[in-house]
Amino acid sequence: xxxxxxCDKKGLKKGxxxxxxxxxxxxxxxxxxxxxxxxxxxQAGLLRCGKSCRLRWTNYLxxxxxxxxxxxxxxxxxxxxxAILGNRWAAIAAQLPGRTDNEIKNLWNTHLKKRLLSMxxxxxxxxxxxSYGFAKQAPASPTTRHMAxxxxxxxxxxxxxxxxxxxxxxSGGVKSDCDHFLRIWNSEIGDSFRNLAPFDESTxxxxxxxxxxxxxxxxxxxxxxxxxxxxxxxxxFHGSDYYSPCSNNVEDDSSDxxxxxxxxxxxxxxxxxxxxxxxxxxxxxxxxxxxxxxxF
DNA sequence: AAACACATCAACCGCACAGTC
DNA sequence: TGACTGTGCGGTTGATGTGTT
Numbered sequence: 001x002x003x004x005x006x007c008d009k010k011g012l013k014k015g016x017x018x019x020x021x022x023x024x025x026x027x028x029x030x031x032x033x034x035x036x037x038x039x040x041x042x043q044a045g046l047l048r049c050g051k052s053c054r055l056r057w058t059n060y061l062x063x064x065x066x067x068x069x070x071x072x073x074x075x076x077x078x079x080x081x082x083a084i085l086g087n088r089w090a091a092i093a094a095q096l097p098g099r100t101d102n103e104i105k106n107l108w109n110t111h112l113k114k115r116l117l118s119m120x121x122x123x124x125x126x127x128x129x130x131s132y133g134f135a136k137q138a139p140a141s142p143t144t145r146h147m148a149x150x151x152x153x154x155x156x157x158x159x160x161x162x163x164x165x166x167x168x169x170x171s172g173g174v175k176s177d178c179d180h181f182l183r184i185w186n187s188e189i190g191d192s193f194r195n196l197a198p199f200d201e202s203t204x205x206x207x208x209x210x211x212x213x214x215x216x217x218x219x220x221x222x223x224x225x226x227x228x229x230x231x232x233x234x235x236x237f238h239g240s241d242y243y244s245p246c247s248n249n250v251e252d253d254s255s256d257x258x259x260x261x262x263x264x265x266x267x268x269x270x271x272x273x274x275x276x277x278x279x280x281x282x283x284x285x286x287x288x289x290x291x292x293x294x295x296f
Numbered sequence: 297a298a299a300c301a302c303a304t305c306a307a308c309c310g311c312a313c314a315g316t317c
Numbered sequence: 318t319g320a321c322t323g324t325g326c327g328g329t330t331g332a333t334g335t336g337t338t
Binding site: 014015016017051052055056059060102103106109110111 | 309
Binding site: 015016036038050051054058087088089090101102105109 | 322323324325326327328331332333
């Protein structure tokens with residue numbers, strides 16, 4: 001059957017947007033909000049298809065867009081998130097306020113991918129490339145490593161939260177905003193991570209603890225569908241339900257093993273050099289390339 | 297100064313998902 | 318329940334900018 005095109009291509013303009021078109025689009029959205037993208041161009045008087053308008057708005061004209069080069073911290077975060085999420089640019093962008101999926105995708109394809117390659121890491125798997133000789137000793141699967149890292153970070157954050165809650169409970173729930181990890185853990189990224197399967201039970205008995213499962217849907221509407229919308233990520237990240245409902249179960253078995261992992265595998269906490277350092281540690285440590293904890 | 301190669305990034309395209317009827 | 322529509326996502330392209338010879 002074939003779907004109908006998103007717009008009638010006849011007479012519609014393509015290619016770069018002019019400042020005049022930008023102005024028309026911005027003015028229209030300011031006054032009316034975008035409403036239906038399909039009908040917007042006609043109502044606004046633009047000879048563009050709705051899709052093109054939406055793209056122009058979301059990637060360039062939106063007032064909260066952050067222009068300019070990525071900071072080392074942002075680049076680091078992109079690499080870390082990519083290790084977990086893969087090429088799910090919208091989900092990654094949801095964790096970098098003001099950055100668009102397109103921008104991050106471009107950053108990855110033009111800079112970060114090459115950087116990883118130059119460090120001897122496969123940009124798809126974040127594993128060392130065989131030609132660099134790091135992989136001879138069969139490193140732990142990415143899933144295993146990520147599980148251990150996430151769980152360790154979660155434990156650390158929850159422990160900190162417990163301490164803080166003792167200080168603030170009487171004041172009506174003053175939430176610390178320092179636990180970025182918990183926010184992400186309770187966002188779709190955490191969902192994605194928890195839903196990874198299969199994984200190595202010997203090192204990640206923690207990963208399917210009831211505790212982890214109960215947190216899965218606390219903030220994200222779906223259990224991370226393949227093409228989950230970026231807005232869900234944003235909602236999850238900025239939602240009020242940051243905290244794991246299983247915070248009271250810190251002493252369960254899974255936590256013990258995760259804690260052991262945390263103790264066994266110290267994780268670096270400085271800048272981009274975290275990649276280089278971990279290349280060296282790959283052959284000896286099951287916790288390798290992506291040290292999520294270092295960010296938090 | 298010109299030609300070429302490479303890098304960057306805005307924009308397009310097709311597909312998949314979610315919602316509606 | 319299935320057809321259809323609207324929207325968003327990820328991959329790719331192509332124009333433009335920059336560096337090198």
